[in-house]
Amino acid sequence: MSVLLESTATSAAMRRNFWSGVWRVMKRKPSRLVGVVLMAGFVFMGLFGPLFYGDPLPRDPSMLTRPPSWQHWLGTDDQGRDVIALVVTGSRYVLLAALVTAVITVVLGTAIGLFSGFKRGRWDTVLMRLTDMKLTIPGLPLLLVLSTVWKFNSAVQMGLVLGLLSWGGVARAVRAQTLSLRERGFIEAARGLGLSTTHIVGKELLPSMAPYIAMNMLIAITGGVYSQVGLFFLGVLPYESNNWGQMLNTAVFRSGALTVPSALGFLLGPLLAILLLTLAIVLVVDAMDEIFNPRLREE
Amino acid sequence: MITGTGIVKTFKQRGKVLGAREVQALRGVDFAIPKGGAASFIGESGCGKTTLGRIIAGLETYDAGDVVIGDVPMSPLKPKQRQPHFRKIQMIHQDPYSALNPTRTVHQTLHAPLSLRARQTGRSRSWMEERAAEVLSMVGLDPGSVLSRYPHQLSGGMRQRVVIARALTVDPEMLVADEAVSMIDVSLRLGILALLKDLRERLGVSVLFITHDVATARYIGDDGELYVIYRGQVVERGPVDTVIADPVHPYTQSLLSAIPVLHGLELPAEQPVEPLESLDESQSDEGCLFARRCPFRGERCASERPLLQVTEGVPQEHACFYPERRSVIARPMSEV
Amino acid sequence: ACSGGTTDKSGGSGGGGGLFTTIDVNRPGLDASAPANPWHPKGNSFLGYNAMKLGWVKNHVTDPNQFYPAIAEKWEIAEDNSSITMHLQPNAKWSDGKPVTAEDVKLSIGIAYTQGSTAFAITPGAAGAAADVEVVDDRTIKVTQDMSNPSSKFARGVLDSIIVPAHVWNSVLPADFWEKLKTSRGTGDGAEKAREEILAVGQKVLAFKPPNDVSAGPFTLERVNPGEALLLKNKNFFNAANVAPDQVKFLNYSGNEQIWNYLTAGKLDQSGFVAAPTDVMNRIKQAPGSHLIKGFSPVAVGMAFNQSKKPYDNVHVRRGLAHLIDRQQVTKVASPEGGTAAVTTSGMHQKPAQEWIGSELSSLEPYAHDVAKAETEFKEAGLQKKNGKWTLADGSPWKVTMHAPSGFSDWISAQENIKSQLIENGVDAEVVTVADYPIYLEEIAAGKYDVGFWLMALGPAPYDIYQRLYGASNGWTNVAGKVKHSPAGKAGNWMGSSEEIDVEGVGKINPGELTEKLNAASAEEARPIMSQLAKAANQDLPAIQLWDYVNTQFTNTSRFTGWPEQDSDLLRLPAGVWIQLGLVKKKQ
Amino acid sequence: MTVIARRLAGHLARGIVMILVVATISFFIVRSIPGDPVAANVQKLIEQGMAPEAAEQATRVLYGFQPSGSLWQQYTDYMAGLLTFDLGQSVTHAGAPVTQVLGEAAKWTVLPVLAGTLLSFLVGIILGVYAAIKRTGKLGDILAISGSLLHGVPQYVLGLLLSAIFATLIPILPADGPVDILFEPGFNAGYIGSLAEHAVLPVLTYALAAYGGWILAMKSSVVTVLGDDFILAAELRGMRRSIIFRYIARNAILPLFTILALSLGLLLGGAVFIERIFNYPGLGLLLLDSITMRDYALMSGAFLLITAAIIVANILADLFYSVIDPRVRGGEEVGA
Amino acid sequence: MRIDGLTVVYKTPAGELPAVRDVDLRLEPGTITGIVGESGSGKSTLALSLLNAVQPPGRISAGSVEIDGLGDVVGLRNEQLRKARGKHIGYVFQAAQNSLNPLKTVGKQLLDLGRSHGVEDLRALVREAKELLGRMGLDGARVLDSHQHELSGGMRQRVGIMLALVLNAHLVVLDEPTTALDMITQANILKIVREVHAERGLTTLVITHDIGVVAEVADRLAVMYGGRLVEQGPTREVLGAPRHPYTKGLIRAIPRLVGDIDEAQALPGRPPTLATVPAEGCVFRERCPLRMDVCDTVDPDVRADTGADGPRAVACHAVTVKEHA
Ligand SMILES: Nc1ncnc2c1ncn2[C@@H]1O[C@H](COP(=O)(O)OP(=O)(O)OP(=O)(O)O)[C@@H](O)[C@H]1O
Numbered sequence A: 001m002s003v004l005l006e007s008t009a010t011s012a013a014m015r016r017n018f019w020s021g022v023w024r025v026m027k028r029k030p031s032r033l034v035g036v037v038l039m040a041g042f043v044f045m046g047l048f049g050p051l052f053y054g055d056p057l058p059r060d061p062s063m064l065t066r067p068p069s070w071q072h073w074l075g076t077d078d079q080g081r082d083v084i085a086l087v088v089t090g091s092r093y094v095l096l097a098a099l100v101t102a103v104i105t106v107v108l109g110t111a112i113g114l115f116s117g118f119k120r121g122r123w124d125t126v127l128m129r130l131t132d133m134k135l136t137i138p139g140l141p142l143l144l145v146l147s148t149v150w151k152f153n154s155a156v157q158m159g160l161v162l163g164l165l166s167w168g169g170v171a172r173a174v175r176a177q178t179l180s181l182r183e184r185g186f187i188e189a190a191r192g193l194g195l196s197t198t199h200i201v202g203k204e205l206l207p208s209m210a211p212y213i214a215m216n217m218l219i220a221i222t223g224g225v226y227s228q229v230g231l232f233f234l235g236v237l238p239y240e241s242n243n244w245g246q247m248l249n250t251a252v253f254r255s256g257a258l259t260v261p262s263a264l265g266f267l268l269g270p271l272l273a274i275l276l277l278t279l280a281i282v283l284v285v286d287a288m289d290e291i292f293n294p295r296l297r298e299e
Numbered sequence B: 001m002i003t004g005t006g007i008v009k010t011f012k013q014r015g016k017v018l019g020a021r022e023v024q025a026l027r028g029v030d031f032a033i034p035k036g037g038a039a040s041f042i043g044e045s046g047c048g049k050t051t052l053g054r055i056i057a058g059l060e061t062y063d064a065g066d067v068v069i070g071d072v073p074m075s076p077l078k079p080k081q082r083q084p085h086f087r088k089i090q091m092i093h094q095d096p097y098s099a100l101n102p103t104r105t106v107h108q109t110l111h112a113p114l115s116l117r118a119r120q121t122g123r124s125r126s127w128m129e130e131r132a133a134e135v136l137s138m139v140g141l142d143p144g145s146v147l148s149r150y151p152h153q154l155s156g157g158m159r160q161r162v163v164i165a166r167a168l169t170v171d172p173e174m175l176v177a178d179e180a181v182s183m184i185d186v187s188l189r190l191g192i193l194a195l196l197k198d199l200r201e202r203l204g205v206s207v208l209f210i211t212h213d214v215a216t217a218r219y220i221g222d223d224g225e226l227y228v229i230y231r232g233q234v235v236e237r238g239p240v241d242t243v244i245a246d247p248v249h250p251y252t253q254s255l256l257s258a259i260p261v262l263h264g265l266e267l268p269a270e271q272p273v274e275p276l277e278s279l280d281e282s283q284s285d286e287g288c289l290f291a292r293r294c295p296f297r298g299e300r301c302a303s304e305r306p307l308l309q310v311t312e313g314v315p316q317e318h319a320c321f322y323p324e325r326r327s328v329i330a331r332p333m334s335e336v
Numbered sequence C: 001a002c003s004g005g006t007t008d009k010s011g012g013s014g015g016g017g018g019l020f021t022t023i024d025v026n027r028p029g030l031d032a033s034a035p036a037n038p039w040h041p042k043g044n045s046f047l048g049y050n051a052m053k054l055g056w057v058k059n060h061v062t063d064p065n066q067f068y069p070a071i072a073e074k075w076e077i078a079e080d081n082s083s084i085t086m087h088l089q090p091n092a093k094w095s096d097g098k099p100v101t102a103e104d105v106k107l108s109i110g111i112a113y114t115q116g117s118t119a120f121a122i123t124p125g126a127a128g129a130a131a132d133v134e135v136v137d138d139r140t141i142k143v144t145q146d147m148s149n150p151s152s153k154f155a156r157g158v159l160d161s162i163i164v165p166a167h168v169w170n171s172v173l174p175a176d177f178w179e180k181l182k183t184s185r186g187t188g189d190g191a192e193k194a195r196e197e198i199l200a201v202g203q204k205v206l207a208f209k210p211p212n213d214v215s216a217g218p219f220t221l222e223r224v225n226p227g228e229a230l231l232l233k234n235k236n237f238f239n240a241a242n243v244a245p246d247q248v249k250f251l252n253y254s255g256n257e258q259i260w261n262y263l264t265a266g267k268l269d270q271s272g273f274v275a276a277p278t279d280v281m282n283r284i285k286q287a288p289g290s291h292l293i294k295g296f297s298p299v300a301v302g303m304a305f306n307q308s309k310k311p312y313d314n315v316h317v318r319r320g321l322a323h324l325i326d327r328q329q330v331t332k333v334a335s336p337e338g339g340t341a342a343v344t345t346s347g348m349h350q351k352p353a354q355e356w357i358g359s360e361l362s363s364l365e366p367y368a369h370d371v372a373k374a375e376t377e378f379k380e381a382g383l384q385k386k387n388g389k390w391t392l393a394d395g396s397p398w399k400v401t402m403h404a405p406s407g408f409s410d411w412i413s414a415q416e417n418i419k420s421q422l423i424e425n426g427v428d429a430e431v432v433t434v435a436d437y438p439i440y441l442e443e444i445a446a447g448k449y450d451v452g453f454w455l456m457a458l459g460p461a462p463y464d465i466y467q468r469l470y471g472a473s474n475g476w477t478n479v480a481g482k483v484k485h486s487p488a489g490k491a492g493n494w495m496g497s498s499e500e501i502d503v504e505g506v507g508k509i510n511p512g513e514l515t516e517k518l519n520a521a522s523a524e525e526a527r528p529i530m531s532q533l534a535k536a537a538n539q540d541l542p543a544i545q546l547w548d549y550v551n552t553q554f555t556n557t558s559r560f561t562g563w564p565e566q567d568s569d570l571l572r573l574p575a576g577v578w579i580q581l582g583l584v585k586k587k588q
Numbered sequence D: 001m002t003v004i005a006r007r008l009a010g011h012l013a014r015g016i017v018m019i020l021v022v023a024t025i026s027f028f029i030v031r032s033i034p035g036d037p038v039a040a041n042v043q044k045l046i047e048q049g050m051a052p053e054a055a056e057q058a059t060r061v062l063y064g065f066q067p068s069g070s071l072w073q074q075y076t077d078y079m080a081g082l083l084t085f086d087l088g089q090s091v092t093h094a095g096a097p098v099t100q101v102l103g104e105a106a107k108w109t110v111l112p113v114l115a116g117t118l119l120s121f122l123v124g125i126i127l128g129v130y131a132a133i134k135r136t137g138k139l140g141d142i143l144a145i146s147g148s149l150l151h152g153v154p155q156y157v158l159g160l161l162l163s164a165i166f167a168t169l170i171p172i173l174p175a176d177g178p179v180d181i182l183f184e185p186g187f188n189a190g191y192i193g194s195l196a197e198h199a200v201l202p203v204l205t206y207a208l209a210a211y212g213g214w215i216l217a218m219k220s221s222v223v224t225v226l227g228d229d230f231i232l233a234a235e236l237r238g239m240r241r242s243i244i245f246r247y248i249a250r251n252a253i254l255p256l257f258t259i260l261a262l263s264l265g266l267l268l269g270g271a272v273f274i275e276r277i278f279n280y281p282g283l284g285l286l287l288l289d290s291i292t293m294r295d296y297a298l299m300s301g302a303f304l305l306i307t308a309a310i311i312v313a314n315i316l317a318d319l320f321y322s323v324i325d326p327r328v329r330g331g332e333e334v335g336a
Numbered sequence E: 001m002r003i004d005g006l007t008v009v010y011k012t013p014a015g016e017l018p019a020v021r022d023v024d025l026r027l028e029p030g031t032i033t034g035i036v037g038e039s040g041s042g043k044s045t046l047a048l049s050l051l052n053a054v055q056p057p058g059r060i061s062a063g064s065v066e067i068d069g070l071g072d073v074v075g076l077r078n079e080q081l082r083k084a085r086g087k088h089i090g091y092v093f094q095a096a097q098n099s100l101n102p103l104k105t106v107g108k109q110l111l112d113l114g115r116s117h118g119v120e121d122l123r124a125l126v127r128e129a130k131e132l133l134g135r136m137g138l139d140g141a142r143v144l145d146s147h148q149h150e151l152s153g154g155m156r157q158r159v160g161i162m163l164a165l166v167l168n169a170h171l172v173v174l175d176e177p178t179t180a181l182d183m184i185t186q187a188n189i190l191k192i193v194r195e196v197h198a199e200r201g202l203t204t205l206v207i208t209h210d211i212g213v214v215a216e217v218a219d220r221l222a223v224m225y226g227g228r229l230v231e232q233g234p235t236r237e238v239l240g241a242p243r244h245p246y247t248k249g250l251i252r253a254i255p256r257l258v259g260d261i262d263e264a265q266a267l268p269g270r271p272p273t274l275a276t277v278p279a280e281g282c283v284f285r286e287r288c289p290l291r292m293d294v295c296d297t298v299d300p301d302v303r304a305d306t307g308a309d310g311p312r313a314v315a316c317h318a319v320t321v322k323e324h325a
């Protein structure tokens, strides 16, 4: 028993060690803290953003498509609403859909990659041909074509479809990881010991890949944001009254943001949001890269 | 008792549309390892040692022949049914670092097979803890300090011991040690070898020892057998000391000649064989596999393949038409 | 080599006074592979430029039968509209030098029959169909109307025909075409078969590819690239002396922003209306030489209701909504330059409304923006207000779901604005878009929407104006000269107004029958009917008229001058007509 | 050379299968689009004031060439057409063959994409080397983060920003189509100059979109190569810096060829945004237009062509790679 | 070549730690010197510092490496250093590691090498290379035409030796020349090293963790432990009569092919790493059977004397004490 006690005590210490390692990694480059803060900001925005504004958003019909001012930092849209308010309230749809996309992408990609890499043989061949195919077919054009058939009626549906279309990369990467881990002695040893596949996959493989999967998930989130905003921007999806992509669409094709500067604020709002989200995720992934690499963490 | 009869394994370089390449890794290998016994396999790189080890441990399939565990032949069984039998044979990997999951502590590593076993036999949690401590003690580790550590916090020798301890959790009948000491510091090697020998003696576990360092084969136990493999074929087989001292197959002789002499401790051999050129895989398979490199080849060798056999006056089995004992290894200074 | 103003990006070989640049707003994608066939839906045939008609309709607000001369120099219309005799331009020639003859016209009319267009319909009983075509002499031709179901627009239908050269197009009509046409006017199987055969010829017409463009207009098609169509001046055009540009370039474009950029850079000499936000419009106005000419456009947009759906069956709900929606604001947001807020819902564009019913217009309910009135109306309809939200009479939630086709950004913008206005006043609302306009039309006709935007008040003929409210969409159809009403939800009747309306101060009327009467009525006869229909539309409110469109044209005086005046009637004709009439001049 | 031939054969076989699959997918997507395009078009023409019969006729002319018969029949017709490069006719282009319409549009996509790829490749690998050498410094950080950012950011963001900055805010570059409308098309300086001027922003966007990927890939590739022993070995043999640099560069660039195809795919896929933003009449815009105008034959054609281009790019990149990498050329598999 | 007081440190989070500490070594012309030591004992670091090529974050913090005809290598910079490498000192990499550019044929790399060192007659260089390869039992022309992947491990190693010698370097450093090679190939390579060394009159340094290799080829043997040279002397003497307790333990730990297997005994404890090497006192004391109090605090001096076959040196308090006694 004392053995057990000691082991929990040390694992607590290990955990402390881990967090101090994390802190070290963060401190090494302050930009990473910026990334974490930005990311937290986006999460907060998606969760609580809409609560700060009325429904419908306050608007001023005498201030249609105005450039930035003190009152409206990024100007107003063609309905006289504040662009920042639009970006904040619009984030929920975008981020929710992106989250759904990411979850599906990662779950599906991991499952397929694991299965394929672990089973190998015929299944592997079939699944990887499929994945290759998925990866070769350009995603955006496919989405465009699909948009003629599919009705993207809600954020969740949107995320679902995007997720179903984007697991390829993760599957390929997870498979490669699985294959390389498979070759590692410990997986073979576990098989030799007669441990169940569930154990091998759940306890040995997945934990080894967890950081990698987490990073992929973050990257999948950006992917989800990009595709749906892009589709709305092109105007191939049903109108959504408050969405970053719709804002881009209205700004460019209706308010002439690329012809006159007055609508630039309206255009910049969602663009900045996307840039900041990308930056946040790039910085956090950069940090995670080091955090989950014990060697780099402890340096 | 674990025996193998005529095991054949051919690898196909898979994939490309046209022209698959085939590698004959094993060409009908027979072996028999009694309970508690030991067998060592030596041979140059690529001769099929690892492949054989993996086949015996149930990690690789084979194309012909059979592995018999106890008296159950494996071929007729379905993969699922083979599993419990192969579990009696545990593999010890060459690289102790990759053989342990870096994300799991020693405790967790041992826990998984133990809980499986506890479940099967209806034993309690406390048994698991006891058993974990027991196997660690068995391999000469202090459970208290080791259990909570991660692999990267252990030295190579300790890691290898943990690997062996893990294998012991399932009460194996045989350990397959593939170059189990080659990646461990020289000063620690003997410790692991002694451990394997000790396990044989105490637990009656048989050991299949794969090595390229013939000397280490002696440390598994003096009752062991030595198998010399060349290009997937056993060319010489006999008690370790006999084969080392009086090799009859030219290949064994070349191999032993290549072992550096510890000048100062040893004297050079009396009849050393000139070093061979490196193996060329693309050589033809006709006749004796070794004929092209053999310094003593005769006219039969080019057309006929010798099989493993016992001949008059030679204590060990060999696959050579012209067996001749040569003293190719260094002699200890003390003897002179 | 050419003098005259060039844009700041000068140096283009075709730049200068000789090149006239424009776009065809109806066909953004110019098609290099399409034939120069005026009947082909994508044909590279530009009215007024290389495609000519007998005459150019003047679009008079009340008189449909006024025209500018084109191939026909002058014409006489019989008192009772029973026939029209046309005299061709004495020196009209095709671009290959051959004269334009009455035979050309006859062949063109024959082709028109295969297309079933207005005056040349072959459907039995069609209103205002031509009965006979008679070549009087080389330059004179007479067309008579089938008086069994006459239309006051007959002459318009005839003069509005496109004329093509017989020596190029001869082959498309079979030799026995005119006999077949005669047969088709009868009844029975033979006639049926003849009609089918004529329709089959129609396909041939559509698919016909003239080997090269032979035009009687001021220009001929030189070539079409994917990005542009180039037309060269036709030296043989009868008024060639007064045609200013040597070349015309039609430009392709993929989106409105591209046109905005062309216009702000002053690259277009003329362009039809393209919706643009106010700031862009101002920027365009600032471009050197740039002008905006506005005129009457006989079309308005309304928010139409499907009265089969609750609570829109209740007129008080419709009226309440009309009071709730600030049309000024909607127009300002959605169509600041291209529309004027509807003064009231009369079913007519404001300008013809004044012509038709004059002072009576002011007696109509204006449905001014008035929240209190809206509440009264809603209460009268039995709606309930709970926690500041209006619900249906039975307390179930009410949401105004407005539909619009995806590409129609002004409609979507208007609906978004209406949505906000409604929500701010306790009426829940949403905007739903449909992939494209055809599907929108199909679905709205199938009664799938509660509320949708609907084009109305088309002009200039009085029948056209009300046909959108009291025509097929509301159940009335003309079958062989008889008006028939289908019940709500059947045969395209998606609006579902009642068949008879008790109009205050007028009494019970059947708006569909009244509308049908307009077809054959003279202006004098039409006036009282228009008044009754206006009152009906105003009181019953099948649609809330939101804004009247304005015909806005962009012109640029850097290279050409002589553009039509503000409010000119010419604005509704293609710029090619302005050019061939000799209005447009090279800048000196 | 046989290895390359074998690879080519494999690729071609796979590529053809891919194209057939994609064609099948797009065929069935098109068939499952809700609403009847024929009926819808009739409705539209009627709305525009055409008589119902005429509207129907006009529509029939437009759709007259639509395949008829059972779904299976249509499918086989479609596939048979595919074999002869017959993709049907475009409704929105007056019944012109889809292949012709696509061919017209392709140059507006392919040339800028290639130019952008080349530009980003050159700049990306140079800065990538820099980022790798300075990877521990501030500059390296900035290069890496900006690379990741650009790599991550979608193309429309770049396109919109560039357009907003250089066409709207400081209007120094045109964004209103592929060429100034006042120039006469042809081989004259004005026209070509205008083409080039109008291509700046789209090419820049393509380049920026791909640049991030190059710099990141090149950086990690250089870092890997720098860690390779042969570089240290060359240094220890006293090789000249310029030679070592060439060793690094060549070895680092080589694996990038596998990314080339990916990058081209990314750019081709994103062409729809860039072409929409800059009004470039290329394949992407064609695809978008065909979707909004419900021109199904054109839609599947454009989609198919974009996919086929990516497949071909993949094949070419791989072949090129195999030609210049002696390991592949010699038959050894590298990587997986 | 004379190495004096050489100390090489690596920068780690725990500060700069010495991987090679205060090493004195003399390579007599025409001899083969072997350095043995366990993993992490600083062998490679020492080898690299002979060419002043310690990779960051490491640096030579003290000491000198004097080479006849070159001077102190530690002081050389840039071009001088580059010229010295290859021309004066040949360096042979571990066998299985890829020390050849995978994209270029051996011949092209040979030419690159020639150009780098301003060799005028490249044809002669190629001839020389072919001859060298031929001497090592290879078909020179074929090998020069091959890419790295077309050569086996043993062949690559021979090419490595050829490249180290082709410019007539007189000092050759071989780091783990046979690790990861087959024992048959190993025997071949060792034979070649011995022959070439004798033929060209080289000064050779062989670095390995395998005592067998050293015993086979080296005239002199140096034992490294924890960054220190703990013992050196003629191979036969050191093997036959080791003085330092570590050397003794190490030799005892070698599995024996002949004789009594029980003679061999494992060395208790485990080798130190950079972080666990004691900062002061004897590096070996944790595992030393002869440990004394003085070992904890005082670093033993190197004690040199001259034996029958050449000088011997050992750094151990216990040995010193015994000698005094
Ligand atoms: N998975 C595989 N696929 C193809 N060929 C294989 C595979 N595994 C082994 N081989 C081939 O089979 C032969 C025997 O390999 P094996 O690994 O058993 O040799 P070994 O004796 O263990 O060599 P070493 O001493 O280098 O470990 C070799 O030629 C090898 O290339």
Ligand SMILES: Nc1ncnc2c1ncn2[C@@H]1O[C@H](COP(=O)(O)OP(=O)(O)OP(=O)(O)O)[C@@H](O)[C@H]1O
Binding pocket: E010, E011, E012, E019, E037, E038, E039, E040, E041, E042, E043, E044, E045, E046, E055, E056, E057, E058, E209, E273, E274, E275
């Ligand atoms: N780049 C580095 N940064 C930090 N420590 C290093 C670095 N390179 C080597 N070391 C440390 O220096 C010590 C000596 O390393 P070196 O590579 O010289 O050992 P070695 O004797 O060659 O070992 P091996 O037999 O494993 O090759 C080791 O403890 C090692 O951990």
Ligand SMILES: [Mg+2]
Binding pocket: B049, B050, B051
């Ligand atoms: Mg092996």
Ligand SMILES: [Mg+2]
Binding pocket: E043, E044, E045, E176
């Ligand atoms: Mg080393």
